Amino acid sequence: xxxxxxxxxxxxxxxxxxxxxxxxxxxxxxxxxxxxxxxxxxxxxxxxxxxxxxxxxxxxxxxxxxxxxxxxxxxxxxxxxxxxxxxxxxxxxxxxxxxxxxxxxxxxxxxxxxxxxxxxxxxxxxxxxxxxxxxxxxxxxxxxxxxxxxxxxxxxxxxxxxxxxxxxxxxxxxxxxxxxxxxxxxxxxxxxxxxxxxxxxxxxxxxxxxxxxxxxxxxxxxxxxxxxxxxxxxxxxxxxxxxxxxxxxxxxxxxxxxxxxxxxxxxxxxxxxxxxxxxxxxxxxxxxxxxxxxxxxxxxxxxxxxxxxxxxxxxxx
Amino acid sequence: xxxxxxxxxxxxxxxxxxxxxxxxxxxxxxxxxxxxxxxxxxxxxxxxxxxxxxxxxxxxxxxxxxxxxxxxxxxxxxxxxxxxxxxxxxxxxxxxxxxxxxxxxxxxxxxxxxxxxxxxxxxxxxxxxxxxxxxxxxxxxxxxxxxxxxxxxxxxxxxxxxxxxxxxxxxxxxxxxxxxxxxxxxxxxxxxxxxxxxxxxxxxxxxxxxxxxxxxxxxxxxxxxxxxxxxxxxxxxxxxxxxxxxxxxxxxxxxxxxxxxxxxxxxxxxxxxxxxxxxxxxxxxxxxxxxxxxxxxxxxxxxxxxxxxxxxxxxxxxxxxxxxxxxxxxxxxxxxxxxxxxxxxxxxxxxxxxxxxxxxxxxxxxxxxxxxxxxxx
Numbered sequence: 001x002x003x004x005x006x007x008x009x010x011x012x013x014x015x016x017x018x019x020x021x022x023x024x025x026x027x028x029x030x031x032x033x034x035x036x037x038x039x040x041x042x043x044x045x046x047x048x049x050x051x052x053x054x055x056x057x058x059x060x061x062x063x064x065x066x067x068x069x070x071x072x073x074x075x076x077x078x079x080x081x082x083x084x085x086x087x088x089x090x091x092x093x094x095x096x097x098x099x100x101x102x103x104x105x106x107x108x109x110x111x112x113x114x115x116x117x118x119x120x121x122x123x124x125x126x127x128x129x130x131x132x133x134x135x136x137x138x139x140x141x142x143x144x145x146x147x148x149x150x151x152x153x154x155x156x157x158x159x160x161x162x163x164x165x166x167x168x169x170x171x172x173x174x175x176x177x178x179x180x181x182x183x184x185x186x187x188x189x190x191x192x193x194x195x196x197x198x199x200x201x202x203x204x205x206x207x208x209x210x211x212x213x214x215x216x217x218x219x220x221x222x223x224x225x226x227x228x229x230x231x232x233x234x235x236x237x238x239x240x241x242x243x244x245x246x247x248x249x250x251x252x253x254x255x256x257x258x259x260x261x262x263x264x265x266x267x268x269x270x271x272x273x274x275x276x277x278x279x280x281x282x283x284x285x286x287x288x289x290x291x292x293x294x295x296x297x298x299x300x301x302x303x304x305x306x307x308x309x310x311x312x313x314x315x316x317x
Numbered sequence: 318x319x320x321x322x323x324x325x326x327x328x329x330x331x332x333x334x335x336x337x338x339x340x341x342x343x344x345x346x347x348x349x350x351x352x353x354x355x356x357x358x359x360x361x362x363x364x365x366x367x368x369x370x371x372x373x374x375x376x377x378x379x380x381x382x383x384x385x386x387x388x389x390x391x392x393x394x395x396x397x398x399x400x401x402x403x404x405x406x407x408x409x410x411x412x413x414x415x416x417x418x419x420x421x422x423x424x425x426x427x428x429x430x431x432x433x434x435x436x437x438x439x440x441x442x443x444x445x446x447x448x449x450x451x452x453x454x455x456x457x458x459x460x461x462x463x464x465x466x467x468x469x470x471x472x473x474x475x476x477x478x479x480x481x482x483x484x485x486x487x488x489x490x491x492x493x494x495x496x497x498x499x500x501x502x503x504x505x506x507x508x509x510x511x512x513x514x515x516x517x518x519x520x521x522x523x524x525x526x527x528x529x530x531x532x533x534x535x536x537x538x539x540x541x542x543x544x545x546x547x548x549x550x551x552x553x554x555x556x557x558x559x560x561x562x563x564x565x566x567x568x569x570x571x572x573x574x575x576x577x578x579x580x581x582x583x584x585x586x587x588x589x590x591x592x593x594x595x596x597x598x599x600x601x602x603x604x605x606x607x608x609x610x611x612x613x614x615x616x617x618x619x620x621x622x623x624x625x626x627x628x629x630x631x632x633x634x635x636x637x638x639x640x641x642x643x644x645x646x647x648x649x650x651x652x653x654x655x656x657x658x659x660x661x662x663x664x665x666x667x668x669x670x671x672x673x674x675x676x677x678x679x680x681x682x683x684x685x686x687x688x689x690x691x692x693x694x
Binding site for chain 2: 287
């Protein structure tokens, strides 16, 4: 019974953190974009608009749930869950500190990689179920994109695992006690590959093709309204948080660092990466679908493979 | 074997996907409706449907006196209202044989060129937006344009539909200190243009998206009577300001920039070059601004001779804007035909988008830079 209570508490803590952090990220993105564009951003609700997202979520909760005619009911209703649940599940293995981890699975990183790739199912279900051509095009693009970029992403993770010899997230952090992986040449390249693939994984500029607004309306979630739309939105930001925290754990030494407490270090690194992703988003134009696929298969994947080959040879020697 | 293959073909039935781009769509620049036939993501056919913004401007002109029609020209190409005003005023003056004071001509030149800069800034900003550079270049360009708008606001009290030109001059003189404001703006904007060049023009992704996309060959451009920056981007050195000078353009030194192959990049780049040329013209015009009256002494009601007609074309930011006015001797024109540049520029889009990717279609549409207000009139 006590176990169940602890489990419940942990679960609530994680869910609460996810909701708050995703909402905070939406606000942060609006503020970062405002700074880049010489604007103020949200200023009305709360201090410097800090409660703006709360107000938005409340508004979305109260909105009518419009179901277009001719939707594929099952796919349409299930899609938001398929999109939201995997990133939440991935939080199971994210190490926020020495003890601040829900469960340090011995297959940690493999677990995260496999769970998060389920997202694409939800996106495709949304695209297919919406009975809308824009949504379908967006969903198909997304499926192609995410599956393509999964390959270099996993290859760059593989290199980390080759160095540590463990899949456990805490094990990977411990292996970086005497120097972050980003400081080693082969792994620095892997970090770059990871960051690019991760940007594509979470559908952000310059790889925001599935929801290319100027081309496809809003892509796969064009037809969703109210809280369903909010779930797509929040899952996107939760995904951003996941890929950034994985990057921080794998390459930037996780929660380790001098003077400051581990949690602060971890969040600093994660938000540093997130800020970089936002900076890129508000600066670069979008690449074209075929250019992006060519980039994944003809450049990024061979590069990651070559990196594994060279680094592996160095490891064996 | 044969029968199996043919059966397979029957099972895998594929058909064209028809996507309605617009009339409400984030990247159609107004209420343009493009019916796109897609094979996968490749455009097979593209049919523009227009008429969503039709306001019967030409018919209205027949029921208004000459001066009363001036505000309606604002609403043609609403991003270049001053240039529309100018084209109309010049045509009516040609019809009536009116002489305009020198100072008015100089002020008109300065204002028209400033409006050209404002219009091109929007063209650049929205084009980058269409390519997915989320709003940032657009905000930069719009906030620069804001400085021009503020000046126009001071000049005539309006920010978009100016109604500034008069038949025989302009409605008011430049506000005191305007020359300094304009000079400061030019200095500021030249620095900014360098920044945008770094941000966009030589960005690898931007180049990959725009180079060799939507090539408009010289002959095709001429056949479809494409004008303005789009024609010049295709390598045709044709600018009414140079080739059929109106106002005082023959007095000023400026170049006519041309593109090389006429792809989306050239159409984008040429706007930068034209802004620089406009700055040159403005600087010369401010330098030589004569004293005098900004408007000629004219009658309150104009009457041209019965059967008199006049056609004049001017170089608008988007191409040649022509007014053809026929008079029947009354205070109202018998006919006022408007030749708008965006109409011809839009007509060529279905030709050049055949076989391109749907993302490139958006890029081409943005680079051609149409304004629906003057297409539907």
